[in-house]
Amino acid sequence: MTGQITATQLSKTFRKNQAVRGVSFDIAPGEIYGLIGPDGAGKTTTIRMLAGVMDPTRGTARVNGLDTTRQAEQLRAHVGYMAQKFSLYGDLSVRENIEFYADIFGVRGKARAERIARLLKFARLDQFQDRDAGVLSGGMKKKLGLACAFIHRPRVLFLDEPTNGVDPISRREFWDILSDLHIEGVTIFISTAYLDEAERCSRVGLMYRGEIIREGTPIALRQLVQGDLLAIITPDLQIAENVAQKLPGIFEVQVYGDRLHVFVDAGATRAREIEIALVAAGATIKQIRPAAPHLQEAFISLISHL
Amino acid sequence: MSLHRLWAIIRKEFRHIQRDKRTLFLVTLSPAIMLIAFAYLFAFEVQSVRLGVWDADQSALSRQFIASLIADGKFSLAENGNGYESLRGAMMRGDIHLGVIIPPDFEAQILAGDGASVQLIADGSDTIAAAGGVTRFRQRTAEFARRLTSTSSAPPIIVQAQAWYNRDLDSTFAMVPGLVPIVMIMPSLAIALAITRERELGSFETLIATPIHAFEYLLGKLIPYIAYGVVSASIAYALAIIWFRVPLRGPVPDLLAMTVLYLFASLGVTLFICGFIASQGTAMRVVMLLFFIPSFFLSGVTLPVDTKSGPGQFISFLLPASHFVQITRGAFLKAMGIDQLAAQSLNLFLIGVIPFALGILTFRKRV
Numbered sequence: 078m079t080g081q082i083t084a085t086q087l088s089k090t091f092r093k094n095q096a097v098r099g100v101s102f103d104i105a106p107g108e109i110y111g112l113i114g115p116d117g118a119g120k121t122t123t124i125r126m127l128a129g130v131m132d133p134t135r136g137t138a139r140v141n142g143l144d145t146t147r148q149a150e151q152l153r154a155h156v157g158y159m160a161q162k163f164s165l166y167g168d169l170s171v172r173e174n175i176e177f178y179a180d181i182f183g184v185r186g187k188a189r190a191e192r193i194a195r196l197l198k199f200a201r202l203d204q205f206q207d208r209d210a211g212v213l214s215g216g217m218k219k220k221l222g223l224a225c226a227f228i229h230r231p232r233v234l235f236l237d238e239p240t241n242g243v244d245p246i247s248r249r250e251f252w253d254i255l256s257d258l259h260i261e262g263v264t265i266f267i268s269t270a271y272l273d274e275a276e277r278c279s280r281v282g283l284m285y286r287g288e289i290i291r292e293g294t295p296i297a298l299r300q301l302v303q304g305d306l307l308a309i310i311t312p313d314l315q316i317a318e319n320v321a322q323k324l325p326g327i328f329e330v331q332v333y334g335d336r337l338h339v340f341v342d343a344g345a346t347r348a349r350e351i352e353i354a355l356v357a358a359g360a361t362i363k364q365i366r367p368a369a370p371h372l373q374e375a376f377i378s379l380i381s382h383l
Numbered sequence: 384m385s386l387h388r389l390w391a392i393i394r395k396e397f398r399h400i401q402r403d404k405r406t407l408f409l410v411t412l413s414p415a416i417m418l419i420a421f422a423y424l425f426a427f428e429v430q431s432v433r434l435g436v437w438d439a440d441q442s443a444l445s446r447q448f449i450a451s452l453i454a455d456g457k458f459s460l461a462e463n464g465n466g467y468e469s470l471r472g473a474m475m476r477g478d479i480h481l482g483v484i485i486p487p488d489f490e491a492q493i494l495a496g497d498g499a500s501v502q503l504i505a506d507g508s509d510t511i512a513a514a515g516g517v518t519r520f521r522q523r524t525a526e527f528a529r530r531l532t533s534t535s536s537a538p539p540i541i542v543q544a545q546a547w548y549n550r551d552l553d554s555t556f557a558m559v560p561g562l563v564p565i566v567m568i569m570p571s572l573a574i575a576l577a578i579t580r581e582r583e584l585g586s587f588e589t590l591i592a593t594p595i596h597a598f599e600y601l602l603g604k605l606i607p608y609i610a611y612g613v614v615s616a617s618i619a620y621a622l623a624i625i626w627f628r629v630p631l632r633g634p635v636p637d638l639l640a641m642t643v644l645y646l647f648a649s650l651g652v653t654l655f656i657c658g659f660i661a662s663q664g665t666a667m668r669v670v671m672l673l674f675f676i677p678s679f680f681l682s683g684v685t686l687p688v689d690t691k692s693g694p695g696q697f698i699s700f701l702l703p704a705s706h707f708v709q710i711t712r713g714a715f716l717k718a719m720g721i722d723q724l725a726a727q728s729l730n731l732f733l734i735g736v737i738p739f740a741l742g743i744l745t746f747r748k749r750v
């Protein structure tokens with residue numbers, strides 16, 4: 078393995094709880110790798126082991142060719158890490174927070190002022206630099222966290238659910254910043270519970286119960302879904318769901334807001350059958366059409382077939 | 384080891400202290416306020432002072448004298464001695480606070496009109512009860528003498544309190560310097576809360592992923608708290624001198640230097656222990672349980688410590704307060720400097736440096 082982030086059979090057991098069960102990675106320089114999975118899947122534990130802040134029970138990991146357990150201290154200069162429960166110092170200003178990490182990472186002299194100014198601009202925080210970090214909005218805190226994690230210009234960034242609980246606009250802004258870093262060639266390893274974010278990654282690993290159950294480009298993962306997807310828009314969701322589930326040729330029914338997503342063996346013929354059955358059951362159908370599955374559907378479908 | 388990183392931690396820690404009212408209060412005014420509370424509590428608490436008496440006279444008058452001392456129950460007779468050594472022994476064991484020696488010619492001298500002298504031994508300024516007891520003893524003796532001498536003018540009973548520091552025991556607040564070690568627990572509490580808060584909030588996990596060294600982190604935490612500790616101790620000393628009118632006879636720079644050693648010891652132990660504690664709540668309880676309560680009972684602040692043996696003696700030796708109480712009393716009441724208190728100072732240094740070094744060795748840069 079020659080990747081920038083590699084792991085072999087990485088495992089972590091807490092008492093009897095096998096949080097991570099032998100995961101392996103080989104991530105090339107410049108990739109954005111997304112680790113996607115539900116709560117408790119083991120994402121945080123995996124990232125901690127890769128970032129050298131938690132020792133694995135078994136298995137090894139290397140980042141930039143350095144062993145994350147034995148050479149953890151040498152690794153620090155090359156890695157930026159934003160913990161899931163990361164916390165800035167709320168009583169320090171935005172600038173004081175960044176300056177603190179600059180000093181800790183040994184960013185000195187002319188580079189210090191230049192880099193801080195650039196990062197503040199980059200994170201769109203330059204107008205707020207004298208504000209206490211504690212009173213920033215959720216989105217701004219995350220951007221400041223990213224700026225602090227990137228102050229030493231690491232080649233690899235580990236970000237653990239950095240957009241969790243942030244409004245959609247701030248999330249998009251955060252990802253725009255990540256895209257800029259990506260263009261600069263930074264390797265990014267990011268975990269998220271938002272599947273739409275996975276679409277922006279170059280590669281995605283689906284984590285479930287401590288294992289990577291699928292790995293690939295977002296497009297490839299979408300194609301793993303069995304059968305065709307039909308989207309049905311109806312005001313009578315409940316009836317429609319119950320009826321659809323019992324019909325032949327149906328793999329799976331998922332409810333999304335105002336619509337039903339139905340995976341079927343053959344889209345064209347089943348669409349007709351479903352429509353007839355629903356109308357017979359008294360449901361109004363506004364629209365029924367074939368749809369391209371998003372990662373979200375793909376993931377739910379994959380998990381339910383395990 | 385990087386001075387830049389050390390300085391970054393120091394400056395950050397100073398900012399945290401200055402910007403958080405609760406922490407700032409803990410490391411500036413709270414010791415002085417506690418000192419006032421304890422001083423009045425101990426000074427006016429109606430506490431039974433245990434008396435040991437060696438009555439060498441065994442006369443009617445001497446027995447009357449003893450009876451008058453214990454009449455209202457504020458003194459209790461805990462030991463009937465038969466010599467200096469028996470009183471000293473009882474005092475060592477903590478059985479008595481004060482020893483009274485009535486000379487063989489007590490009655491004869493009084494009847495002859497020459498006036499008798501009784502000797503009082505108090506174990507230095509070492510217990511609060513003794514300090515209050517000496518004052519009370521003088522009052523009682525004077526009252527007894529007045530009743531005997533309604534006619535004559537010469538005071539017939541002279542109290543000779545042993546050694547030269549009796550003058551200070553006359554002050555109701557002579558015990559105030561001895562209380563300083565207890566109230567100076569507050570900086571330890573503050574640093575314990577600061578360290579565990581950083582862990583609880585998750586900032587510590589971010590620090591793990593930086594090149595910070597254990598030594599820089601721990602020393603960077605320690606220095607600001609020592610600095611503020613000296614500030615709060617100075618406020619407490621000023622209070623003792625100005626408000627309680629206890630004279631500071633020893634050299635001020637020496638006292639401050641030894642205060643730094645005490646802070647180093649108590650904060651060093653706290654830093655070490657906090658390496659194993661995850662929450663602020665636990666940290667608070669551990670500091671209270673480990674320092675506050677034992678310091679009250681085992682350091683010699685309120686009770687004399689048996690200096691020869693016993694399991695309490697070992698714990699007492701490990702408590703920074705045990706050594707510092709000798710320092711504050713010595714500096715205030717006995718005009719002692721760091722040269723005379725070198726043993727105590729060295730002990731404090733060792734009690735600080737050993738856990739601090741262990742803290743660095745056991746510091747885990749992992750979650």
Ligand SMILES: Nc1ncnc2c1ncn2[C@@H]1O[C@H](COP(=O)(O)OP(=O)(O)OP(=O)(O)O)[C@@H](O)[C@H]1O
Binds near residue numbers: 091118
């Ligand atoms: N320090 C720890 N001690 C004990 N158990 C832990 C610890 N950290 C995680 N776990 C357990 O390991 C499992 C995986 O947790 P982890 O935090 O890695 O999941 P996650 O995918 O990050 O979930 P989330 O989306 O909630 O952040 C969970 O069952 C969790 O309870």
Ligand SMILES: [Mg+2]
Binds near residue numbers: 120122238
């Ligand atoms: Mg997590």
